Amino acid sequence: MTQPADVDLAFLGPVYLDLVMGGVGALPVLGSEVYATSLDVSPGGTATRAVAAARVGARTALLTRFGTDEWGDRLVTALSSEPGLVLDGAERSEAVGTPVSVAVVAGGDRTFVTHEVPRWRQLTQQPGPRHLPRALHVDVSAPVPLWVGGLRQRGCTVVGGIGYVDTPGWGAQVRSHLADVDVFVPNDDEAQRATDTASPEAAAAALAEHVGLAVVTRGARGVVACDGSGLVEVGGAGRTELGGLFDEPVVDTTGAGDVFVATFMAAGLEDWPLREQLQAAVVCSALSVRRAGGASSAPTRADLRAWWGQLPADGRSALAHLEAWTA
Numbered sequence: 411m412t413q414p415a416d417v418d419l420a421f422l423g424p425v426y427l428d429l430v431m432g433g434v435g436a437l438p439v440l441g442s443e444v445y446a447t448s449l450d451v452s453p454g455g456t457a458t459r460a461v462a463a464a465r466v467g468a469r470t471a472l473l474t475r476f477g478t479d480e481w482g483d484r485l486v487t488a489l490s491s492e493p494g495l496v497l498d499g500a501e502r503s504e505a506v507g508t509p510v511s512v513a514v515v516a517g518g519d520r521t522f523v524t525h526e527v528p529r530w531r532q533l534t535q536q537p538g539p540r541h542l543p544r545a546l547h548v549d550v551s552a553p554v555p556l557w558v559g560g561l562r563q564r565g566c567t568v569v570g571g572i573g574y575v576d577t578p579g580w581g582a583q584v585r586s587h588l589a590d591v592d593v594f595v596p597n598d599d600e601a602q603r604a605t606d607t608a609s610p611e612a613a614a615a616a617l618a619e620h621v622g623l624a625v626v627t628r629g630a631r632g633v634v635a636c637d638g639s640g641l642v643e644v645g646g647a648g649r650t651e652l653g654g655l656f657d658e659p660v661v662d663t664t665g666a667g668d669v670f671v672a673t674f675m676a677a678g679l680e681d682w683p684l685r686e687q688l689q690a691a692v693v694c695s696a697l698s699v700r701r702a703g704g705a706s707s708a709p710t711r712a713d714l715r716a717w718w719g720q721l722p723a724d725g726r727s728a729l730a731h732l733e734a735w736t737a
Contacts, residue, residue, distance in 0.1 A: 412504070414663055416541055416542045416543065416544075417469045417471040417496055417541045417543045418463075418469045418470065418543060418544050418545075418546070418676070418679055419460075419463045419468045419469075419470045419471070419543055419545050419546070419672075419675050419676065419679075420471040420472075420473055420499070420534075420541060420543035420545075420546045420547070420548070420597050421456050421459045421460045421470070421471070421472055421473065421545065421547045421672070422456070422474070422533065422546065422547065422548050422549075422558070422581040423455060423456035423461070423473075423474060423530065423547075423548070424454050424455050424456060424472045424474060424475075424509060424526070424530035425453055425454070425456050425457040425472070425476065425485055425489075425508075425509075425510070426453070426454040426455040426457075426508075426509045426510065426511040426524070426526075426536070426704075427451070427453065427454070427484065427485060427510045427511070427513045427717065428450070428451070428452050428453065428454030428455075428483045428513060428664070428665075428703065428704040428705075429449070429450075429451055429510065429511070429513070430447055430448075430449070430450040430451075430513045430515065430520075430662060430664050430702050430703050430704065431446035431448065431449055431450070431512070431513070431514050431515065431541070432447065432448040432449075432450070432515040432661060432662050432702045433446050433447025433515070434446050434447075434514055434515060434516040435516065435517075436516055436517060437514060437516050437521065437710040438695045440716070445456075445628060445661050445692040446514070447672065448660075448702055449728065450702040450703035450706055452488065452490055452703045452704050452705050452706035452707075453485050453489055453582070453704065453705040453706075454511055454664075454665065454704030454705060455511070456472065456474055456547075456669075457472065457474075457485070457489060457704070457705045458665040458668035458669065458672070458704040458705045458708065459547060459668045459669075459671060459672040460495055460705075461489070461490075461492055461495060461672075461673070461705040461708050462668065462669040462672035462673055462676075462694065462698070462705070462708035462709075463672040463673065463676045464492050464493065464494035464495040464674045465492070465494070465519070465708050465709065465710045465711065466467065466673055466694065466709075466710075466711065466714070466735055467676065467711065467735065468494065468679060469494055469496065469536075469673075470494060470495050470496060471495075471496040471497075471498070471499045471519040471541050471543060472489065472495060472496070472497055472500050472609070473500065473533070473536075473537050473538070474499075474500050474501075474537075475500070475501045475502075475503050475506055475525055475533070475537070476500060476501070476502050476503070476506075476508065477502070477504075477506045477507045477508040477509050478502050478503065478504050479507060481507075481508035481510060482502065482508040484594050485508065485569060486500075486636045488705075489705075497542075498539050499536075499537045499538030499539065500537070500538065501537050501709075502538070505528075507510075507526075507527055507528075509524060509525060509527075509530075510524070510525050510526075511523070511524040511527035513662075513664045513704075514522070514572050515661075515662045515663075515664065515702070516570065519663065520662065520663060520664050523542060531552075532545050532548075532549070532552050532553070532554075533555060534555055534557075535557060535558075536557040536561075540592075540660075540674075541730050542561065542564055542565075542566060543561070543566055544565075544566065544567065544679060545566060545568070545569055545571065545675050545678060545679075546561060546566050546567070546568050546670075547565040547569045547570075547571060547671065547675065548568060548569070548570055548571075548574055548583055548591065549570070549571060549572060549573060549585060550570035550571070550587040550588065550590070550591060550594065550605050551572045551573060551575050551580070551583075551587075552587075553587060553590075554568070554570075554587060554590040554591065558590070559590060562590075562592070567592045567593065567678070568590065568591040568592050568593075569591060569592065569593040569594075569595060569675055570590075570591035570593065570594045570595070570621070571594070571595050571596065571671055571673065572596055572600055572604075576603075577601075577633040579601045579606065580604075581603060581604040581606065584604050585604065585605075585617075585620050586665045587722060588617070588620040588621040589620065589621075590718075591621060592623065593621065593622065593623045593624075593625065594617055594620075594621045594623070594624050594625070594680060595625045595626075595627070595670070595671045595674065596626060597627045597628075597629070597667055598610040598613070598627065598628045598629070598635065599628055601613035601614065601617060601624075601626040604617070605617060606726065610626045610628050610631075610634050610642075611626075611641060612636050613626055614626045614634045614635060614636040614641060614731065615636050615641065616640045617636070618636040618637060619638070620639075623635060623636070623637045623684075624637075624678075625671075627661075627667055627687070627695075628646065628668055629646065629666075630646045630647055630660075631645065631646050632645040632646030632651065632688075632692055633646070633670070633682060633691070633692060634644070634650070635688060637684075642684055642685055642688065642689040644685060646690055646692055646696065647692075647696040652689075652692060652693070652696065655693075655721060655725050656696050656697070657701070658700045660699045660700070661700055661701055661702055662701065662702040662703065662707065663699050663700060664703065664704055664707070665698060665703070665704040665705065665707055665708070666698050666699050667695070668704070669691075669694050669695045669698040669708050669709075670691045670692070670694070670695040671691070672708075673690060673694035673695070674687055674688065674690070674691035676690075677690040677691060680731070680734065682731055686731045689718065689729060689731075689732070690731070690732055693714075693717075693729070693732065694708070694709050694714075697709040697714070697717060698715055700702065711735060711736065711737070714732070714735050714736050715736040715737075718733065718736040
């Protein structure tokens with residue numbers, strides 16, 4: 411039997427049908443109603459990461475479980491059209507319903523209401539063909555499955571992330587799982603709550619005591635990373651390093667963190683230093699918030715090419731490595 415071709419990256423976790431409503435001035439109080447001026451329907455959750463990585467050129471596998479309902483059909487149809495995205499590790503099951511998440515964008519931020527029954531549980535067996543990805547993303551809110559450790563022993567880099575968690579003792583629990591991953595990428599709020607520190611920089615340094623590389627995203631302020639030997643900082647679209655390179659206003663931040671981690675992992679496939687990998691991910695994340703949606707907002711090579719063509723000469727010089735992603 412022919413063995414499946416290995417993939418560059420793989421992403422393990424639940425996929426949501428995202429309904430993103432934008433243009434809301436303020437959230438309604440109970441008993442009232444407000445109207446959105448935009449609506450985007452797209453795959454979300456783990457699919458956002460998988461799509462984002464595939465769109466910048468990585469051959470990507472999505473390891474998940476879809477329901478057999480109409481929403482599951484819609485998700486499979488949408489994701490099957492993404493070049494470079496491999497779905498042979500995605501299962502269909504009558505035992506799960508497709509989770510639906512409604513995001514409302516208001517006042518420069520967003521809030522979610524999600525229906526997911528039953529809740530996602532880590533897959534105890536590696537699904538689908540036994541791909542050996544160069545890197546795999548997992549959720550470290552729960553223990554990392556044993557089969558993921560097997561991939562790690564075979565040379566796969568394991569990248570950890572977390573969703574929204576706010577239960578007693580969750581920070582210590584997350585830290586206890588970091589020995590099972592090589593890289594950890596939380597946002598600043600998650601990192602500071604997990605380490606009881608007062609800044610993203612202090613949180614990155616504290617996390618580096620538990621994992622080989624800690625990467626803490628800071629929204630418009632960019633990102634800070636620590637591998638135990640010191641901090642590497644990259645300013646975002648709102649700071650001097652990349653400030654002025656993004657003229658369009660922020661429309662929707664839904665999925666920006668997912669785009670960041672996916673494109674950071676894709677940049678890790680290149681022969682680039684850490685700072686350049688972080689810059690690539692910050693650029694892709696900044697481009698994603700210029701339009702609404704989860705996976706649908708992830709930039710393509712064509713989007714990067716259009717943005718690159720508008721950069722001033724000094725911007726191109728500072729980000730010369732990114733020209734490889736505009737081909």
